[in-house]
Amino acid sequence: MIKVLFFAQLQDALGSDSIKIEEDSLSVYDLKQQLKNDYPTLQLDGVMVAVNEEYALDEDIISSGDIVAFIPPVSGG
Amino acid sequence: MGNKLFEVTNQPIDVEELISKVKRSEAGAITTFIGTVREWTKGRRTIYLEYQAYVPMAEKKLAKIGEEIQDKWPDTMVAITHRIGRLEISEAAVVIVVSSPHRKAAYEANEYAIERIKQIVPIWKKEHWEDGETWIGNQLQTVPYPNGKPTSGEVE
Numbered sequence: 001m002i003k004v005l006f007f008a009q010l011q012d013a014l015g016s017d018s019i020k021i022e023e024d025s026l027s028v029y030d031l032k033q034q035l036k037n038d039y040p041t042l043q044l045d046g047v048m049v050a051v052n053e054e055y056a057l058d059e060d061i062i063s064s065g066d067i068v069a070f071i072p073p074v075s076g077g
Numbered sequence: 078m079g080n081k082l083f084e085v086t087n088q089p090i091d092v093e094e095l096i097s098k099v100k101r102s103e104a105g106a107i108t109t110f111i112g113t114v115r116e117w118t119k120g121r122r123t124i125y126l127e128y129q130a131y132v133p134m135a136e137k138k139l140a141k142i143g144e145e146i147q148d149k150w151p152d153t154m155v156a157i158t159h160r161i162g163r164l165e166i167s168e169a170a171v172v173i174v175v176s177s178p179h180r181k182a183a184y185e186a187n188e189y190a191i192e193r194i195k196q197i198v199p200i201w202k203k204e205h206w207e208d209g210e211t212w213i214g215n216q217l218q219t220v221p222y223p224n225g226k227p228t229s230g231e232v233e
Contacts, residue, residue, distance in 0.1 A: 007131055008201035009212040021097040048212075050199070069131055069199070073214035076128070076135075076159055076193055076200030077112050077171050 003063055004031070005069040029058040031068065032041050047072050083139035084157065085132045086198070087162040090169045098156040100177040106180035108187040112171040114164050124205050127159040127169060131199040135159065138198040142190050146175070150182040150187070157190060159200055170202075 002021040008036055011017050020060070028049050049056050050069040062068055082098060114126050120189060145153045159171045172188045177183035194200075203212045 005131065007199065008129060008214070010201070012212070041086065044188075050131070050134060053131075053137055055197075059195045069134065071199050072201065072212070074195065074197070075213040076119055076130070076198050077194045 001064055002031075002070065003025075003067045004026075007069070008072045009074055010042060010044075010047070013043070014039060016073050019074050024064045026062055027058065028068075029063060030055050031062060032058070035070075044057075044070065081136070082157070083143055084158045085130050086158060086160055087133050090158050090160055090224075092169070093171055095156050095158055095172050095174050098231055099154045099174050101154065103152070104154070104176035105178050106183040106185040107174060107176045108180070110171075110173040110187050111169045112169050112189055112191065114166050114170060116166045118204070121204075121206055123166065124207060125166070126164045126170070127203040127205065128159075128164065129201050129203070130159065130161045131217050132161075132179070135199050139194070141197070142193045144167045145193065146186045146189060149214060150177065152187045153177045153182050153186045155186065155190065157194070159194070159198070163198070 003018060004021055006014050006016070009027050009047055019055055035043060037046055048071040048073055051060060051062055079189045080225055092109065092111065094108060099107060114123070139157045139159070142157070146155050148155055154176045155174070156175050157171070160169065164170055171194065173187050175183045177186070200211055203210055
């Protein structure tokens with residue numbers, strides 16, 4: 001099981017701050033594709049992904065137990 | 078506020094307390110940056126702001142900015158607190174304090190910290206207006222991730 005966190009406008013669009021994915025292992029790219037299929041209203045363009053609190057690239061592999069976060073362009077400060 | 082040098086809090090920021098975290102006998106200068114809630118942005122009036130963070134990662138990335146500053150300006154000491162939740166006009170959203178033996182490094186390191194916060198720290202602000210609201214992104218007017226992903230240089 002992989003936990004996926006959403007923030008800011010993604011959280012508003014989804015109506016929830018997290019979901020669970022029943023996968024043992026998949027790439028960041030594949031997870032994005034799966035979410036685009038399951039939640040067509042989610043705008044993931046320009047959104048970064050963090051795996052276990054570190055920024056990840058499309059080819060990085062996510063494993064069961066990992067915490068993934070979808071991070072829209074930040075606006076702190 | 079606690080004793081942490083890099084912190085995300087839902088409480089008002091105590092500037093004096095933050096300064097005390099970097100005050101030391103070696104320092105000849107302490108620069109303090111206070112980012113406050115602005116009422117007017119591009120002709121539109123903000124009623125209040127709402128900040129959200131991915132707290133554990135945000136604190137980790139603030140600490141990383143601290144490490145970068147240590148590399149670039151070895152004699153400085155940095156503390157950063159960012160507030161989240163609802164903030165009213167003129168309240169402090171972020172406070173950055175840098176102490177240094179000499180002022181130049183303290184100024185430079187402080188500006189570096191706020192620029193990096195706007196690049197890598199997972200914190201978002203939502204502007205609430207009289208007639209609507211929106212999450213703000215990409216306020217540096219750049220395209221940081223043209224391919225929808227960062228390059229390794231941008232995130233490490």
